[in-house]
Amino acid sequence: MQELLTLLQNSKYCVILTGAGISTLSGIPDFRGKDGIYNKFDADLIFSIDYFNKDPSYFYTHSRELIYELDKKEPNIIHRALAELERRGVVKAVITQNIDMLHQRAGSENVIELHGSPKKHTCLACGKKYSIEDVAGILENEEIPMCKECGGLIKPDVVFYGELLEHDVIEKAIEESSRADLIIVLGSSLVVQPAATLPFYTLDNGGDLVIVNNMPTPLDGYARNKYDDLVEVISYLAEKMDIDISEHI
Structure with a gap:
């Protein structure tokens, strides 16, 4: 996780891609x-x-x-840590497959909701x-x-299965992923398109991919680092970057 911390601290444009796994801590x-x-x-x-x-x-x-x-439901330590990292300018955008609106409730502002709301x-x-x-x-x-x-x-x-994603939304997600020098996937199995293709835009830009998910994903072989435990990773980053999440655990 020290390598992930270094990647994050050295990143000039970090983008986060989140899936349903991050909201299980909120009871979803x-x-x-x-x-x-x-x-x-x-x-x-x-x-x-x-x-x-x-x-x-x-x-x-x-x-x-x-x-x-x-x-x-309430935002959990992951949502709140990401919101604080955005406030500090470390995270530039959160692209989410989720429809629970917890990123916004935690304080994230540049949230791209791939599947609507x-x-x-x-x-x-x-x-x-x-x-x-x-x-x-x-x-x-x-x-x-x-x-x-x-x-x-x-x-x-x-956006239901069988419906098209909003063109402006997917274009914005591609733009952010293409600009990123680091994309961190949190709690996504990366099997639903087009979200699963977004890390490739970062990789094509010469950036790095990090995946945190408790199940294998089709993109594991492309990742610079792969971790299993979301809470362990976020807690480590919060401690090292002086982000107070204790009251939200």
Whole structure:
């Protein structure tokens, strides 16, 4: 981990790529870990746009904890450490595959949400916008949220399987990854595209890749360093860089 610390301290443009693994400390299950969503039900169906259009109740039944109880979750030491590193200018951008909005709540400002955000929802019929709080309130009494204006189906502004990512979002993620001389992947299995290709833009720029994940990834062979324990790594960096995370453990 001393080498990672040196890489980080010497980096002129460090970018972080985060996946679901960093939010497990906040009580949000990941997808492919030993206690992940795939071990409980078919996550591909939950976030399938085709299945959502056919049977939206499946999504709204199985996504309560993932999305509509996020107000009960708090940013953990990883989110807070990254926010402090950004405040110090060490980290330039956080690119995330997550839709839990915990990076922003921790204080990170330059956050690129590859898969969108449930902060806003949209009626698929008339385009009326709803906040996540509005929809959570509807779901307290109804199985499926329907538009109060036209009766249309409401969907979170999250990119489902079968939908295209926002062009501006992926372009910004590619731009940041291309500028980076160091990209650190935290808690991602790097199997979902296009997020899995982003480290190659850094590598092509002559930069370094570091991966921290408790499972193997397809990019392990490209990494300058690979670590398994997120808490151990973040705690080490926090201690060496004088970042106080004790109250958030």
